[in-house]
Amino acid sequence: MNIPRLEATRLKVNLTFDELIEARKRLGREPNEVELGMIDVMWSEHCSYKSSRRLLQKLPKSGKRVIVGPGYDSGVVDIGDGDVIAFKIESHNHPSAIEPYNGAATGIGGIIRDILCMNCRPIGLLDSLRFGSLDSGHSRWLFNNVVRGIADYGNCTGIPTVSGEIEFDESFETNCIVNVACIGQGRAETLTLGRMDNPGDIIVLVGGATGRDGVHGVTFASRVITEESELDRPAVQIGDPFTKKLVIEATLEALRTGKVTAVKDLGGGGLTCALSEMSSKGGTGVQVDLEKIHVREEGMSPYELLLSESQERILFTVAPEGEEVFKILRKWGLAYSVIGKVTASGRIVAKFRGEVVVDIPSELLTNSPIPRRIARRPKTTREKRAKAQSMSDLSQALCNLLSMPNIACKEYVYRQYDHEVGVRTILKPGDADAAVLRVIGADKAVAVKVDCNSSYCFLDPYNGHALAVAEAARNVVATGAVPIAMTDCCNFGNPEKPEVYWQFKEAIDGMGYMLRGLNIPCVGGNVSFYNEDERTGRAVKPSTAIVMLGLIERLNLVTSMALKRAGESIVLIGKTFRELGGSQYSRLTGNQHSNPPRAVASRERSSIRAVIEAIRGGYVTAAHDCSEGGLAVALAEMAIKGNLGLTVDLGAIPHKASMKPDEVLFSESSARFILTTTEEHAGKLLSLVRGRGVAAAKIGEVSTLDFKVVTENETLICCPIERLRNAWQTAIPELVKVN
Amino acid sequence: MPIFTVEVIIENKKMARDPEGETIARELVSRGGFSEVKSIRAGKYLRLHVQATDSEEAERIVNKMSNTLRLFNPVVHNCTIRVRGETE
Amino acid sequence: MPIFTVEVIIENKKMARDPEGETIARELVSRGGFSEVKSIRAGKYLRLHVQATDSEEAERIVNKMSNTLRLFNPVVHNCTIRVRGETE
């Protein structure tokens, strides 16, 4: 019997000694080469979540709207009338760091499949990106190519990229962060779960032909990037959005026949991962014949066939007599192969040229041993609070803040994204804190945003992650939505290092605290570890992108951030404290080392409830949350968007008398919103909010003139809107132009 | 100093996929009946005029340029530089 | 029958401009140190494997194909076809 062998296999295993012993014990014999490869991949950090699994359990995951929680391809929530939304986020940091264009593109490809698997149509993409400073040529190269990769893939597949965020910080210079999310819409009664429940169903591999590409992609993502990985060529896939578009349409059409019982994407871990996860979830097994797989290259070994990560592939299980399904696949010009069937054995059995080459319990593959990880608080995290230096010209300070890349307008990026396709996007990138997508044919919409502030997360992971959850929630609330569920993507360094593991542990606790406080369930997530540069030994700032989903119950509640009419009142919700640690203003003034704003769940909850009530009451004409850059920046953004001026009285802003004007204007205290309201409604709005125990004050009025902040006896800021707009809009295009 | 015509061709690596070439071959060329065409790879093409003392120098300059501007990424691309001779 | 490697190069006519070439040229200027590069044109490149009795036939096939299938738009493109020789 001539079975091709891959000589290097044995050497490439990343399993630890303990894991090897455990594998042998559970299997009751020595695993063969192919089985060892499968165990290696499935027990990698990427597939097994071995360092994070236990801690992730601590996040709240139930709620009355949750239909599918963590553990499946994506979370699914009920938005009423039988309509459901599936959403999921995933990281593609490692491939993007060495091949930004294809790395980001295939990230989009992967996340789309996760939605498709639930029998939901993908209706929106989001991207959460972190790079080093745009002053660096390498960062500009990463930035431009990541954005182009997302644009080309999303645009071609016809899924609008509706929202996102970008942060620039030196810690991401080598290890950029590329997290992409997808949301999909479906019906509760036709949801599918990626699991094999019915022995006898046939297993069909659909889409791209299997090649040698990406064998070991997963173990690669679970390692630190080294000089060597620059040569690890096959680990970065080439995206093929055209085939993906065909896969999307064909899959949705095939699912409509009712003959497709489950769908699962082939991503990290390839066929091995799909087969073992689907069967172990259903308590079933599989029998497959590897020769049946349609291949792109000759002479592929069983090992390569089972572990290839070729793109644009998807696995179906089909009820016997599913000829209609094959007809649909042929119509869309998709290749497919019937590779085996579901069994009741609980084992993955694979044959190649008549010989059994794999016979292993699927549960062994999906249930990795959990290693002991130690958490130790690093010494340097909490540095003592230093006072930020004041800038005397506050007009200039505001303009400088507006042109800081973390605050500046991201139009350069979202112009490249088709954010309109699908005719659902009511609030588009730049219109509001979150994107709003209508549900066609119904009087309701959903709001989505992804958010995180890595400076806060770095200074105090617990508090910073709580703040990220709160900000994401406020973002959807500001558009008129009630936050109903979230999903997250954690990006950390090497979890084997106690300091990193401590950050992770704190992060989960902080998120859990805020989620419980706001009563928002977590329906899934993704963890990316080993985001650190071996050369410098430096890890990225810990950051967890929070995707928040909100439901807008009636379309007339949709609220944007632009100022609407001169004469309207400007109302500030929430209290302003001296909280400039990690703020953009302290970055501007050269002082980065104090504590971030404090996250207080009860305060967030009250502010959020008050704003939701106010919008429902019809009192709000514009809303915006206060985050980076504080009150002044938030006001400036509203003014720029509405092309209107305003006058705000500093004295009317509730704050401690000892705070200096710049501290009041640029502090990034959480739990705050700015609303505008008509003169007629101002009184009602204030009493509604105050009645809920939340601080609220009318701080000024919208005008047709300049942007003004005044006190009783002086003018602190006076800027024409054009000057603000110019600072805000030209900053990023100018920076990327530099060579 | 003479002027050389130099070509730069950037293609996906041999072992990498080329969805564009594959699609053109499948959907256009073979449907159009040109069965003699067995395979297609698509790439990007640049034609430069370079002033240099000789063809080696011309090649060196273009090589340096391709790397400086990151016209290709060695992780996924092959880059071929050809000096096509002197231009009058 | 032998297989020939044939190249197809599609470039914009002058009138259609070449923003990509212009951009690369501009970047070179702004980086400085590449004053030897006098002009840049960007185009699309296809590498075909064509089965034919000889190189003339290979060229004829590709030529016919380029016109029939409109691999280029004659209003705005120039198309160059080159047989690069036999493939083993």
Added chain:
Amino acid sequence: MKTAVVRFPGSNCDLDVFHVLKDVLKLEADLVWHRDFAGEEYDSVVLPGGFSYGDYLRAGTIAAHSPAMEQVRVMAKEGKPVIGICNGFQILIESGLLPGALLRNECLAFVCKWVKVRVETSDTVFTRAIQKGAVLDMPIAHAEGRYVNDPEGLKELDENGQVVFRYVNNQSVPSEDSNPNGSMDCVAGICNEDRNVVGLMPHPERASEPILSPFSNSDGLRILAALRG
């Protein structure tokens, strides 16, 4: 009047157009797979936007060779209304039903934004009910929309009144800063000599419901409403 929305592999605005025709305009319309398309069953046809065949080689080229385009050619000759939106426009150009070329945007990037286009003639099947000089708000979303033609071709188009739409600024004037892709003469859409085949880069179907428009109007519907007959 029955309209076909032809779906090529990679079309992605097919469902959007279909939604507007069915749910907004309440027209009789079918979503037709390109291989099943029989022109004689329809009174008009829409070639929707998207990335047919991935836009590989050049946007629209591969779809232009599809047998469905033979059907469209016959319909065009019979004087039936034919509209190509974005990728549909590119397909009409590549199949020779409309003159010129659509090349990569001057900025070399995909551009998605709302633009203003001026209606240059009321003398087409799709602009009959719109006054010449009217300015419409619609979004564009494309990477290859730079309209190019040789000088004679361009002159001829202009003289025949075949330029149907131009990108204009807030003063309703075609200008460099209103031109999102570097098109010659700010051309955003054209028609054939018989004035029944129209192609345009902006997406009327995305501007057909006030809720989707930043200007709360439904300017795009004014074009698609022509399919009522």
